[in-house]
Amino acid sequence: MNINDTIVALSTAPGAAAIAVMRLSGDKAVSIAEEVFKSRFGKQLSKQDTHQVLLGDFHYKNTLIDEVLLAVFKNPNSYTGEDVVEISCHGSVYVQQKILKVLQDMGARLAEPGEFTLRAFLNKKMDLAQAEAVADLIAAESEAAHHIAVQHLRGGISKSLGSLRERLLSFASLIELELDFSEEDVAFADRTQLRELVDDIRTTLKNLLDSFETGNAVKHGIPVALIGMPNAGKSSLLNALLEEDKALVSDIAGTTRDSIEDTLTIGGIQYRFIDTAGLRKTTDIVEAMGVERTQEKMDKASILMYVVDPKTQSPQAVMTALDEIKRDDTTLLLVVNKKDLLKTAELDAFLDGLDRLDVDASVYDKVIISTKDDSDISALKQRFAGLVQWKTGSALVSNQRHWAALQAAMAGVLEVIQGIEENRSSDLLAIDIRQTLHELGTITGEVTTDDILGNIFANFCIGK
Amino acid sequence: MNINDTIVALSTAPGAAAIAVMRLSGDKAVSIAEEVFKSRFGKQLSKQDTHQVLLGDFHYKNTLIDEVLLAVFKNPNSYTGEDVVEISCHGSVYVQQKILKVLQDMGARLAEPGEFTLRAFLNKKMDLAQAEAVADLIAAESEAAHHIAVQHLRGGISKSLGSLRERLLSFASLIELELDFSEEDVAFADRTQLRELVDDIRTTLKNLLDSFETGNAVKHGIPVALIGMPNAGKSSLLNALLEEDKALVSDIAGTTRDSIEDTLTIGGIQYRFIDTAGLRKTTDIVEAMGVERTQEKMDKASILMYVVDPKTQSPQAVMTALDEIKRDDTTLLLVVNKKDLLKTAELDAFLDGLDRLDVDASVYDKVIISTKDDSDISALKQRFAGLVQWKTGSALVSNQRHWAALQAAMAGVLEVIQGIEENRSSDLLAIDIRQTLHELGTITGEVTTDDILGNIFANFCIGK
Numbered sequence: 001m002n003i004n005d006t007i008v009a010l011s012t013a014p015g016a017a018a019i020a021v022m023r024l025s026g027d028k029a030v031s032i033a034e035e036v037f038k039s040r041f042g043k044q045l046s047k048q049d050t051h052q053v054l055l056g057d058f059h060y061k062n063t064l065i066d067e068v069l070l071a072v073f074k075n076p077n078s079y080t081g082e083d084v085v086e087i088s089c090h091g092s093v094y095v096q097q098k099i100l101k102v103l104q105d106m107g108a109r110l111a112e113p114g115e116f117t118l119r120a121f122l123n124k125k126m127d128l129a130q131a132e133a134v135a136d137l138i139a140a141e142s143e144a145a146h147h148i149a150v151q152h153l154r155g156g157i158s159k160s161l162g163s164l165r166e167r168l169l170s171f172a173s174l175i176e177l178e179l180d181f182s183e184e185d186v187a188f189a190d191r192t193q194l195r196e197l198v199d200d201i202r203t204t205l206k207n208l209l210d211s212f213e214t215g216n217a218v219k220h221g222i223p224v225a226l227i228g229m230p231n232a233g234k235s236s237l238l239n240a241l242l243e244e245d246k247a248l249v250s251d252i253a254g255t256t257r258d259s260i261e262d263t264l265t266i267g268g269i270q271y272r273f274i275d276t277a278g279l280r281k282t283t284d285i286v287e288a289m290g291v292e293r294t295q296e297k298m299d300k301a302s303i304l305m306y307v308v309d310p311k312t313q314s315p316q317a318v319m320t321a322l323d324e325i326k327r328d329d330t331t332l333l334l335v336v337n338k339k340d341l342l343k344t345a346e347l348d349a350f351l352d353g354l355d356r357l358d359v360d361a362s363v364y365d366k367v368i369i370s371t372k373d374d375s376d377i378s379a380l381k382q383r384f385a386g387l388v389q390w391k392t393g394s395a396l397v398s399n400q401r402h403w404a405a406l407q408a409a410m411a412g413v414l415e416v417i418q419g420i421e422e423n424r425s426s427d428l429l430a431i432d433i434r435q436t437l438h439e440l441g442t443i444t445g446e447v448t449t450d451d452i453l454g455n456i457f458a459n460f461c462i463g464k
Numbered sequence: 465m466n467i468n469d470t471i472v473a474l475s476t477a478p479g480a481a482a483i484a485v486m487r488l489s490g491d492k493a494v495s496i497a498e499e500v501f502k503s504r505f506g507k508q509l510s511k512q513d514t515h516q517v518l519l520g521d522f523h524y525k526n527t528l529i530d531e532v533l534l535a536v537f538k539n540p541n542s543y544t545g546e547d548v549v550e551i552s553c554h555g556s557v558y559v560q561q562k563i564l565k566v567l568q569d570m571g572a573r574l575a576e577p578g579e580f581t582l583r584a585f586l587n588k589k590m591d592l593a594q595a596e597a598v599a600d601l602i603a604a605e606s607e608a609a610h611h612i613a614v615q616h617l618r619g620g621i622s623k624s625l626g627s628l629r630e631r632l633l634s635f636a637s638l639i640e641l642e643l644d645f646s647e648e649d650v651a652f653a654d655r656t657q658l659r660e661l662v663d664d665i666r667t668t669l670k671n672l673l674d675s676f677e678t679g680n681a682v683k684h685g686i687p688v689a690l691i692g693m694p695n696a697g698k699s700s701l702l703n704a705l706l707e708e709d710k711a712l713v714s715d716i717a718g719t720t721r722d723s724i725e726d727t728l729t730i731g732g733i734q735y736r737f738i739d740t741a742g743l744r745k746t747t748d749i750v751e752a753m754g755v756e757r758t759q760e761k762m763d764k765a766s767i768l769m770y771v772v773d774p775k776t777q778s779p780q781a782v783m784t785a786l787d788e789i790k791r792d793d794t795t796l797l798l799v800v801n802k803k804d805l806l807k808t809a810e811l812d813a814f815l816d817g818l819d820r821l822d823v824d825a826s827v828y829d830k831v832i833i834s835t836k837d838d839s840d841i842s843a844l845k846q847r848f849a850g851l852v853q854w855k856t857g858s859a860l861v862s863n864q865r866h867w868a869a870l871q872a873a874m875a876g877v878l879e880v881i882q883g884i885e886e887n888r889s890s891d892l893l894a895i896d897i898r899q900t901l902h903e904l905g906t907i908t909g910e911v912t913t914d915d916i917l918g919n920i921f922a923n924f925c926i927g928k
Contacts, residue, residue, distance in 0.1 A: 012476035013479040013481035013555065016602055017477035017602070017928075018925055018928035021485060054515070066601075071535075092601055092604050093605060094606065137556055138482065143562075150529075461481060461482055464483075
């Protein structure tokens with residue numbers, strides 16, 4: 001990939017539509033466009049003002065290809081920081097392909113995935129965390145995921161770390177200065193101030209690391225496993241939640257064998273509902289595979305919904321099951337189902353039984369529903385809405401790469417703290433500080449390698 | 465549909481992409497945008513220059529939704545002729561939906577299909593034939609279809625008819641003037657000049673009407689029926705042409721029962737290849753249905769390819785079949801297949817046999833191929849490229865509505881001619897001239913009804 005090439009790509013979604021937009025970026029963007037575009041008002045493209053939309057003809061070899069709108073964004077005032085030409089054409093598939101082909105014939109190269117944003121990063125239009133946020137923003141499907149991406153796009157994590165990193169950098173210089181005067185046993189870097197600073201950094205890192213669980217779940221959707229005995233009504237519940245007949249429902253126990261995944265957005269957050277095969281000891285090989293998969297799904301879930309049919313499961317059996325499946329880091333929700341099929345006395349007896357057995361009331365949350373009652377389903381959805389807090393002022397870490405770098409930086413910080421406590425020599429302290437700075441620098445891209453950049457931008461779509 | 469509403473729509477193809485573009489059009493477009501857009505440079509939107517691209521924040525209720533590019537196109541210098549605001553946002557599905565929703569909350573209405581172009585027509589930014597060409601342009605999938613659409617977009621048919629209609633209109637006025645002086649037996653309209661004009665119009669109409677066959681075929685793809693005895697190798701030939709295994713190929717006669725349709729672009733024209741069940745007398749009901757469908761497909765085809773395996777069909781049988789299927793308005797191509805399985809002497813004998821029987825050499829065109837030989841397939845494609853002439857300077861009629869109007873106008877013109885010849889009275893002539901003018905006027909939209917407009921724009925995509 002030659003970063004000096006002039007690149008071109010379709011920036012809008014593929015397919016026929018009212019309009020489509022292509023972007024050219026690079027030194028030759030304007031001169032290439034000039035060859036194939038004739039403004040209605042005749043002025044030469046290179047002499048046009050930046051950010052001005054022009055109506056004109058896109059032609060090639062004396063053939064009119066389309067009437068287009070074209071705008072020049074002169075460097076550095078463009079997305080990439082290079083000269084950018086944006087062409088808005090009629091959205092026919094033929095026109096899109098033809099224009100892309102002509103621009104390549106004129107010397108532009110088809111852009112690699114993410115190459116526009118890579119160039120924006122290389123030209124310091126944004127830092128690396130912001131560049132990654134662009135991809136997250138495009139992929140965002142829920143309000144919460146969008147919110148996190150926008151925070152990062154506005155430099156959320158960069159702001160949190162930026163000033164701390166700068167202050168640490170000046171300490172690094174002072175300590176390295178001490179090395180030059182090592183014969184004289186002077187301390188330019190005030191150890192008390194340094195200790196305060198690294199304590200600040202540790203606190204910030206801890207908060208960011210702690211936010212990853214929520215951030216990651218919000219970004220990818222929160223996994224909710226639906227579990228319970230066969231015929232407890234898991235599939236019906238999933239259907240009711242999704243308001244469509246995605247799962248196969250039947251009265252035959254063990255109907256659901258495959259884990260069916262579907263998503264639902266509640267209160268701005270996306271939940272990935274996982275329907276599971278029933279948790280039943282079985283000799284049926286196919287169903288046994290389903291049960292095994294249920295265990296796997298449960299291990300990945302942030303929320304477990306245990307669905308119970310009081311007619312077929314005793315309070316004792318339910319409590320035993322809950323004890324078995326409960327996990328420290330997982331929210332457990334007991335759904336008492338099929339209330340429409342129970343007499344009031346039966347239901348009361350069942351609930352009393354549960355209460356008597358429940359020594360630790362905080363183990364689970366309980367809802368009593370019928371999947372046929374819309375208000376029950378709404379109430380259940382409301383429960384979900386309260387489970388995850390994401391509307392925070394500060395940015396949530398949602399990126400695996402950032403999390404790994406923060407962890408490594410934390411390890412460095414802890415070394416520095418220990419070094420100060422043990423009164424280690426300047427050269428040892430300097431090494432740990434440099435290591436911490438390096439890790440912090442990888443997040444925003446002050447420190448980077450081709451490998452890191454390659455990995456990040458390979459996951460972008462073409463045209464961004 | 466209230467034409468005074470301010471409308472909004474996604475103009476680019478749906479789905480996640482680098483960017484997406486929304487358009488607002490109407491009186492309130494700028495004031496709505498002003499409420500939700502904050503330019504980086506602070507200037508009020510209503511005070512911005514037209515056609516200027518601005519970077520800024522799209523926000524709603526104190527929440528930043530996206531960083532967007534926005535341009536105002538002030539009326540009448542916009543696509544619709546109204547104030548238009550174009551918003552270019554990050555192409556996430558969430559952002560697209562959110563921005564559309566916010567703009568609706570602010571008072572815009574979701575545009576009906578084609579409503580932007582309808583407004584462009586109503587505001588005289590384009591005539592009706594040009595408006596229809598916009599939809600054709602977006603739908604165009606081949607160079608030829610695109611070429612025709614662009615010609616119409618540039619006013620091809622309007623130019624051909626415009627001046628003739630204007631001259632006819634002035635004759636209509638003169639003849640109607642005669643009615644006011646009917647007592648005095650004067651002739652303001654020179655009958656000889658009128659006769660010359662209507663002859664010109666007749667010639668123009670005839671050329672346009674004649675162009676419809678090609679124009680329509682080019683627009684929708686030229687239907688090519690593949691026919692022949694079972695096992696003649698029709699499916700293999702189709703596969704070779706399409707270079708993929710779309711049709712089911714087997715050695716069992718009668719494998720192909722459904723008509724398989726696929727398209728191929730040769731020399732800028734799209735051909736719709738129709739594979740057919742073999743033309744065999746059969747007692748198999750299912751296959752019999754296939755044979756019936758073959759007849760239907762043959763009736764619709766512009767090109768018939770009759771495929772022959774010389775090993776199983778005699779020259780006499782082939783000529784009988786060709787005589788049976790030949791049609792005046794259809795190109796007939798005889799494909800002598802499986803040459804790789806024949807000895808040279810066998811092939812020569814077969815071809816000699818054909819030549820001796822072929823009394824009228826112009827009935828068909830002949831190619832000799834093996835579907836396994838790539839150069840044979842290329843040569844066959846070259847034959848196709850020569851069959852249709854579409855690179856004409858004048859516009860080809862490709863629109864059913866135009867064709868019907870041209871036919872009606874032609875009927876009017878013939879009446880006028882007959883009227884002049886029979887020396888009919890001014891009032892009778894005037895009626896026929898008015899009728900002709902009316903029909904010509906419906907094409908470009910000088911004359912129109914809500915029904916016509918409704919039918920035309922209902923077939924547009926939303927956002928155009």
